Amino acid sequence: MKNLRVQLSWLTENDGSGRTTYIRPTENPNSSLFTGSNFTASSIRRTFYDARLEGRLLQGGFYKGEFALQDGQVDRHPTVPGGSVNLSGYATLISAGLYTRFSKYGPIEVHGLFGMASGDKGDGGKDSSFRPSFGHRFDGMERSGFGELFGASLYDAAASSAYPSGLPPGASGIRVIGGGVTTHPTALLSIGIDYYVYDAMEQASAAFQSSASESSLGSEFDLGVGFAYTNYLSFRGSAAFFSSGGAFVNGRRASRYLIEARGRF
Secondary structure, three states, X not given: OOOEEEEEEEEEXXXXXXXXXXXXXXXXXXXXXXXXXXXXXXXXXXXEEEEEEEEEEOOOEEEEEEEEEEEEEEEEOOOOOOOOEEEOOEEEEEEEEEEEOOOOOOOEEEEEEEEEEOOOOOEOOEEOOOOOOOOOOEXXXXXXXXXXXXXXXXXXXXXXXXXXXXXXXXXXXXXXXXXXXXXXXOOOEEEEEEEEEEEEEXXXXXXXXXXXXXXXXXXXXXEEEEEEOOOOEEEEEEEEEEEEOOOEOOOOEEEEEEEEEEEOX
16 A cells, blocks of 8 residues: 555474474573573474554654564473473564654754563463564674673573573563654764663573562663664764663662664675
């Protein structure tokens, strides 16, 4: 349609290698290396049903919405005790922005988003954490997600030695709320400010002593300045400040400063 695009998708993935390690968030609280337990799966089958909607406002702006359902099953290797694990889950993301060319500070855009994905409730043989194997996580070698430092998707975040999935052990699923402003004071200069708040959809149980039974993952403030020297050469500087939430036992603050030069040939 003229100002509206609709996309419906169906995707299935099947891993029958028999060598893949499957990690369930709510199992094995004594694991010190991974969020959840590790067991070899004889097969992993996932199916996703997805619907997208994108539109533009005639006055200047956009809106987007997406909803996905997950279904499937994980069969443990014959050498691993326990039955199969049924997969379910969902994820949704809504974003919108307003844009105007006429303001005191030049063209300006105000935008916001809300997204969440289900976590593992620990219901016996059913894992409801939404975790697509080929979900968008990276832009080249850089983490791509909500927040330049935490880089959250709706199901994981920037990894570290202590938290390979970016979430504390036992927690799963991410809810994110974000908003920001981007302005262009001159034709060559752009300034952007964004703020994000993260929460776990399912918090860790008391069995996970290395995690707190709270849902707050933290918040992040980002500031970026770009300068387009020519159509072929641009520069950008950014600063990101992340504060961990109560879900992490050892709360920390982290910051990242980055200067980039990009050339097109």
